[in-house]
Amino acid sequence: MTPAPRRRGPTGRPAGPRSRQNRPESRWSRPVLDGARLTAYDVLHGVSSRDAYANLLLPQLLRERAADLGPRDAAFTTQLAYGTLRATGTLDAVLTGLVSRPLAELQPELLDLLRLGTYQLLDLRVPAHAAVDTTVALARAIVGTGGSGVVNAVLRKVAAGGTREQWVEALGATGDERLSLLTDHPQWVIDAWRDALGPEVADAELEAALLADDEAPEVHLVARAVDRATLIAESDGLPGPWSPYAVRLEGGDPGKLPSVRAGAAGVQDEGSQVAALALVRAPLEGTDARWLDMCAGPGGKAALLAAVRPEGVALTAADRSEHRVGLVASALRDAADVDLHVTDGRTGPWEPGSFDRVLLDAPCTGLGALRRRPEVRWRRTPEDVEPLADLQRELLAAALDAVRPGGVVAYVTCSPHTAETVDVVASVTGRDDVEVLPVAPLFPGVPDAARGGALQLWPHRHGTDAMFVALLRRTR
Numbered sequence: 047m048t049p050a051p052r053r054r055g056p057t058g059r060p061a062g063p064r065s066r067q068n069r070p071e072s073r074w075s076r077p078v079l080d081g082a083r084l085t086a087y088d089v090l091h092g093v094s095s096r097d098a099y100a101n102l103l104l105p106q107l108l109r110e111r112a113a114d115l116g117p118r119d120a121a122f123t124t125q126l127a128y129g130t131l132r133a134t135g136t137l138d139a140v141l142t143g144l145v146s147r148p149l150a151e152l153q154p155e156l157l158d159l160l161r162l163g164t165y166q167l168l169d170l171r172v173p174a175h176a177a178v179d180t181t182v183a184l185a186r187a188i189v190g191t192g193g194s195g196v197v198n199a200v201l202r203k204v205a206a207g208g209t210r211e212q213w214v215e216a217l218g219a220t221g222d223e224r225l226s227l228l229t230d231h232p233q234w235v236i237d238a239w240r241d242a243l244g245p246e247v248a249d250a251e252l253e254a255a256l257l258a259d260d261e262a263p264e265v266h267l268v269a270r271a272v273d274r275a276t277l278i279a280e281s282d283g284l285p286g287p288w289s290p291y292a293v294r295l296e297g298g299d300p301g302k303l304p305s306v307r308a309g310a311a312g313v314q315d316e317g318s319q320v321a322a323l324a325l326v327r328a329p330l331e332g333t334d335a336r337w338l339d340m341c342a343g344p345g346g347k348a349a350l351l352a353a354v355r356p357e358g359v360a361l362t363a364a365d366r367s368e369h370r371v372g373l374v375a376s377a378l379r380d381a382a383d384v385d386l387h388v389t390d391g392r393t394g395p396w397e398p399g400s401f402d403r404v405l406l407d408a409p410c411t412g413l414g415a416l417r418r419r420p421e422v423r424w425r426r427t428p429e430d431v432e433p434l435a436d437l438q439r440e441l442l443a444a445a446l447d448a449v450r451p452g453g454v455v456a457y458v459t460c461s462p463h464t465a466e467t468v469d470v471v472a473s474v475t476g477r478d479d480v481e482v483l484p485v486a487p488l489f490p491g492v493p494d495a496a497r498g499g500a501l502q503l504w505p506h507r508h509g510t511d512a513m514f515v516a517l518l519r520r521t522r
């Protein structure tokens with residue numbers, strides 16, 4: 047078991063001894079270095095120096111170094127890399143007062159090392175001397191003796207300041223600044239979540255929502271072509287509460303499960319399953335034979351649609367990216383009667399009114415799935431929202447063109463931002479050929495999820511990503 051985060055909120059994991067097995071042997075992990083910390087550093091540096099995505103780089107490094115890093119060390123590496131990336135704002139606020147130059151002028155490798163060491167001191171139950179000594183050893187190998195002296199001096203001051211809560215107090219932060227430092231969210235994301243939760247949201251609920259969004263998510267599986275009970279028995283998981291296909295696991299490597307290896311099950315957030323099922327459950331009059339997934343890559347929802355569609359339904363799946371259509375093809379490799387297109391959804395090759403049901407899982411800021419992509423909260427900016435909202439409005443108009451009169455469009459985002467959700471839906475509800483279908487009544491067991499006529503899931507209420515789903519019917 048990996049060291050527990052020592053802060054904040056109800057969902058902290060229990061502490062435990064870190065593995066000292068599998069001492070590293072190769073160059074990258076000389077005995078003096080700690081393999082988990084070196085690998086975490088490599089992830090941080092990949093993200094900071096070449097805009098790598100941690101959720102892609104980390105698994106790749108863990109695979110390459112599997113001979114040196116056992117499962118416990120791999121878990122610790124994940125905690126170090128993801129935790130440090132999530133906490134970057136707070137770590138930098140602490141470090142700013144402890145180094146003589148602006149952080150942006152520090153050698154980038156040195157800054158990554160300082161963040162890695164500071165994260166352990168602030169948030170983990172790692173003894174201070176271990177956090178300092180291992181980071182100094184890493185610094186000596188990576189930036190040399192001079193840099194390691196800086197790391198030693200700065201981390202000792204960090205350790206002297208105590209835990210994250212003590213540091214936040216020492217920094218004199220109050221109100222939203224305090225919330226930002228405690229929950230690892232930049233101010234504009236806090237504003238977006240507060241707005242989406244509604245004007246009446248209590249401060250305590252907003253804090254709970256942001257803290258839940260700062261936790262490592264559980265693994266959710268989807269039982270597509272295998273009975274859920276079989277998947278539960280195989281994985282030792284629990285049934286997900288909202289989707290009849292969902293199984294929740296505390297951890298482990300789902301890629302090793304036979305049903306996942308066979309493609310009969312997959313990894314999919316339960317909120318994404320609910321979003322796809324909203325389209326399936328929407329009431330429809332007349333024929334129900336042609337479905338379109340307009341932005342299908344990499345194919346998670348398309349695979350669920352293909353698995354649960356009634357017999358005789360043909361599925362068309364499209365995406366603008368050729369690479370991502372390739373991923374859809376692989377996700378749908380066992381499905382019959384599927385048509386794939388590399389195309390811009392706004393100008394797809396289909397005739398107007400071709401489909402009975404259309405899923406528009408729109409490209410978005412991903413502000414509702416920050417748990418999975420730890421660095422994204424610091425990479426995204428408020429300026430990203432408007433161009434995406436423009437694209438979302440155009441895609442939604444195209445989706446409504448693609449559906450037949452009487453047919454249904456599901457508009458889905460993994461962002462709760464009002465400009466990407468409610469406002470986009472409002473751009474078409476003034477039309478005299480569109481009506482809103484309430485989504486929450488289709489999921490009577492899911493509490494506190496109605497957002498107007500749409501459905502809004504939240505990590506702190508539902509244990510899912512913050513998915514938004516609206517259903518729109520073409521009336522003529």
Ligand SMILES: C[S@@+](CC[C@H](N)C(=O)[O-])C[C@H]1O[C@@H](n2cnc3c(N)ncnc32)[C@H](O)[C@@H]1O
Nearest residue numbers: 341342343344345346347365366390391407409
């Ligand atoms: C949120 S992701 C879809 C996730 C997918 N439905 C799933 O569940 O696996 C959005 C997708 O939209 C695609 N996309 C972006 N702009 C597009 C456009 N104009 N037309 C079609 N696809 C687009 C992106 O390539 C991306 O794969």
